[in-house]
Amino acid sequence: MSRIQDTIREILSQLPPQTRLVAVSKYHPSSAIMEAYEAGQRIFGESHVQELQRKAAELPKDIEWHFIGHLQTNKVKYIVPYVSLIHAVDSERLLAEIDKQASRCGRIVPCLLQLHIAQEETKYGFTEAELLELLQSHRLEQYQSVSVCGLMCMASNVDDEGQINREFHKADTLFNSLKNSFFADNTEFAEKSWGMSDDYPIAISNGSTLIRIGSKIFGTRM
Numbered sequence: 001m002s003r004i005q006d007t008i009r010e011i012l013s014q015l016p017p018q019t020r021l022v023a024v025s026k027y028h029p030s031s032a033i034m035e036a037y038e039a040g041q042r043i044f045g046e047s048h049v050q051e052l053q054r055k056a057a058e059l060p061k062d063i064e065w066h067f068i069g070h071l072q073t074n075k076v077k078y079i080v081p082y083v084s085l086i087h088a089v090d091s092e093r094l095l096a097e098i099d100k101q102a103s104r105c106g107r108i109v110p111c112l113l114q115l116h117i118a119q120e121e122t123k124y125g126f127t128e129a130e131l132l133e134l135l136q137s138h139r140l141e142q143y144q145s146v147s148v149c150g151l152m153c154m155a156s157n158v159d160d161e162g163q164i165n166r167e168f169h170k171a172d173t174l175f176n177s178l179k180n181s182f183f184a185d186n187t188e189f190a191e192k193s194w195g196m197s198d199d200y201p202i203a204i205s206n207g208s209t210l211i212r213i214g215s216k217i218f219g220t221r222m
Contacts, residue, residue: 004032005039007217012040015211019204022066022193024214026051030059032218037063045087045212049075056082068212070124073097081105087152087193087212090114090124092134095143102145109145112152112193115174117167119156128174135182148183150191150209151175155199164199168206175207 011021024045025033033044037060046052047069056065064084071079071086073094079086080101089095089111102109116125126134134140140148153171155164175192183189195203195211203211 001039002035004035004217008036008039008041011213011217016204018209020210022068022210022212023217024068024196024212025055025218026069026214028214028218030055033059033063036217043084045214049078052079052083066210077101077104080107080109083109085149085191086111087210088112088114088124090116090126092139095146099143099145107145108147110147110149110188112150112191113148115151115153115171117153117155117170119158125153131174131178135178147188149188150193151178152193152210154196155194155203161199161202165202165206168194168199168203168208172207 008023015021020043021041022043022045023036023041026045026047033055042062043064043066045066045068046055047067052065052067065082066085066087067079067083068087070088070090071094076097080098086098086109089098095111098109098111113131114125115131116127151171151174155167158164171194172192179189191210192208193210193212194206195208197213197216200208200211200213
C-alpha cells in the first residue's frame with residue numbers, strides 16, 4: 001500500500017459519519033489521484049479549469065469533481081456540464097453566470113456560498129451582511145438552475161488555534177441561523193465546507209461536513 005493510500009485510510013478512519021473528505025488534487029498528476037482512488041476515495045477537488053478538464057477526461061467517470069478555488073465567470077461554461085459541486089461562489093455575479101450556463105446544459109448545479117470570515121483582505125467571499133441581504137431580498141429565487149447547498153469558508157492563515165476555532169464557530173453559527181431562517185424546508189442546504197490539512201480537526205468540531213485536504217495526502221505541490 002502506498003503512502004497516499006495509507007494517509008487516505010487514516011483520515012477516513014478519523015472522520016465522523018457526517019463529514020466527507022475532498023482530496024485536493026490540484027497540481028498533482030493523475031497517477032497520484034489513481035492511488036487515492038484505489039484506496040476508495042471518490043471526491044477530488046480542483047481549482048484550475050484546464051487542469052480539471054484534462055483530469056476529468058482521462059480518469060474514471062465515477063469520480064465526483066468539486067471545484068474549490070476562485071472561479072472566473074468566463075471559465076464557468078467549461079466545467080458546468082459535469083462538476084458535482086462548486087465550493088466557492090463568492091459573488092452574485094458568479095452565481096448568475098453559473099445559473100445561465102447550467103440552464104443551457106439542462107442541469108441544476110450544486111453550489112456553496114463562500115463566507116469571508118478570515119482576517120486576510122485577499123480572501124474572497126460574501127460578508128455576513130451581504131449574505132443576509134441576498135437572502136432577504138429573495139433574489140436567490142430567480143436562479144432556477146443552481147442549488148445552494150450550504151456555505152464554504154477559509155479560516156485566517158494563523159497559528160492561533162483559538163482564533164481559527166472562533167472563525168469556524170462563527171461560520172457554523174451563521175449556517176444554523178440561515179438554515180432556520182431561509183432554508184428550513186430545504187433538505188439540500190446541508191453542507192459546511194471548512195477545514196484543510198492544518199486545521200481540519202478544529203473544523204470538524206465546528207460542524208464541517210466537507211474537509212478539503214491536499215498536502216497531507218499528496219505531499220508538496222508539483
